[in-house]
Structure formats: C-alpha cells, structure tokens
Amino acid sequence: MPRRSVSVLVFDGMSPFETGIVVEVFGLERPELGVPWYDLAVCRERPGPVRTVGGMSLQAPYGLERFAEADTLIVPGWPADREVPPALLHALQSAHTRGARVVSICSGAFALAAAGLLDGRRATTHWRYAELLRRRYPRVQVDADVLYVDEGQVLTSAGSAAGLDLCLHLVRQDHGAAFANAVARRLVVSPHRAGGQAQFVEAPVPAAQDDDRVAASMAWALEHLSEPITLGTLAAQAVMSSRSYSRHFAAATGTTPVRWLIAQRLQSGLALLETTSLSVEQVAREVGIDSAVTFRAHFRRAYATSPSAYRVAFRTGTGTGQAAARSA
DNA sequence: ATGAATAACCGCCAAC
C-alpha cells in the first residue's frame, strides 16, 4: 500500500486543538499496525512563526505549495469572519481539481466554502456557525446535526472534537475499520461515538455508505433488541449467508456481529437502569439477554461496575456519578 | 466457579 500524504494548515489565531487532532492521528508513527502510516506535513499559511490561541507560537516546516500537494488536505477551524487569502483558495481548488481529498474541521468549512468546494454539496460545521455558513453560502446544504459529512472528495466535520471522528473515518476508509479501531483504542476514545448509536442516528455516514445491507440489518437489530437475535437472523436481514455477513460486518464495523449486539444491548440497558426501576432481571430481558447472570457478567466487563451500582450512581438527578460507580 | 451444550468466529478453499 502506498504511503498516503496528509497536509494540515496552521495560521495565526488558530486553536492548537484541531491541528493537534490531525497530528495525533496522522503524524504519529504506528509501527504496531504493520502498514506504512501517513506522511504528515504541517504547513503554514504565510511565512513566519504562527501565534496560536493561548499565546503559543510555533514554526511549521512547509508552506502552501506543500499543502496543496498532499493526497488529503485538512483545514482546521478557520475564523469565520476572516477573509481567505487567494493563495489558500487556489491551493484548495487546485488540489480538489487534481482529485485530492479536502477536509475541514469546525469552521474550516468556511475556507472550503469560499473556495467553492461546498457548492451543491452537503456539509457541516460547528453548530454555532451553521446558520452563518448557510446564509453566506446558500448553495451549500448545511446539516448541523451530524458529526461529519462525507461527500467523497470533500469532507467536513462539526465542532472541534468531531474532527477526531472524521479523522478516524478517514483512517477507516484508507485502512479499514479494524485499523481505525486500533487507532481509536490507542487514543483512548470510543471508535464510534456514544458506543455506536451516534453514527447511525446522528452521523448517517459510516457503515451505511459502503454497505447498505449490513447497515440495514444493524438498524433492524436496534429496533428488535428485545427479541432473540442470532448471526443467522442478522444475515437473513441482510440477505446474505452467515459467512458473508460476518465478513461484511467486520469490514464495515471492525467488530463481530455478536460483540456489537451485546454492546448495543448493554447500552440500551444503561438507559433502563437510569430511568426505570425495573429489576436487573427485567432490564436484562427487556434488552434481549435472558438471564440476569449473563447480563451482569457482560455489564461488568464493559463498564467495570455492576448494574445496580451503576443505577445508584447515575440515576437521573443524583449528581455524583463516576466516583460512586467506580467504588462498586 | 465449573462445565456441558450450543453458537460464533475465521482461515481455508472450491466455485463462481
């Protein structure tokens, strides 16, 4: 596999956080993964040192020429009211024409929009700027409720931390879900926001795009969690053999069907523990796990507490969550 | 905590 080049922009008044995300995901060598990792170039928008929010100043080794050459160009939060210099516009446009992947984080979407790359496309940005983006660029279909939007060659992400979700999505595209999960694990973040719900409900992109049938079966499963579901059931929903289903599932998701199912069941169990007074036995059955013993075992493995301790700690309105749950 | 019964997982491979 060829080594892929990624470039990220730095500029005066930027927040180091978003650029930091990019550096963390693409700039760290990851020999443990056994594939050539990315070649990251941090590029300044203008010559000279860059002053960041918080008063740091930093030197970046490359300029806009190098920025424009990468396979993937990333623009972190660009101040919405700052004009985008022609040289930067040109860099973005020429890269786009060449077929490169152009990516924004947070208000970086304004730079892409100014370059005309978002015209007629769906895009997102930080929710605080969504209305402004919509007003200033009426041809852009702004969707403020997603973590990120993948339009193929042009990708935009919402507020700061959603940039991390998008970067992981890029890794997933390039190397597969298992690699993305490995990177997420090393960053100690959840590979799928909110344990798996968010990507389907709020961010429609991930699995749906490259595997409709698997995504559909997963959506179906979420609606039928309380019923017994086997590999065969899921495969049938996806109109595939079990063997093929397992393969597709792994490719789309990076886990196995039953692992995912158990995680979903536990997660919906959390809500029941918080908001109802059903017994653990009843909660278990409600989420499709027939025995409370089994439920407890899975629960402890996933959350390192017992269901009842979790309930005491997180019952809605009881403030002191973490500490109480941990001591259980 | 243990273990027996059952299901899932995944490499291998022949067949599209």
Place this chain on the structure above:
DNA sequence: CTGTTGGCGGTTATTC
C-alpha cells in the same frame, strides 16, 4: 486475472 461468495470444520466464546 482480481474479487466475492458461502460451505466446511477447528478453535474460541457464550449461555445456562
């Protein structure tokens, strides 16, 4: 030729 499919069966995981 490259890529996908789905059955087989040994190993591992899950359930009760």
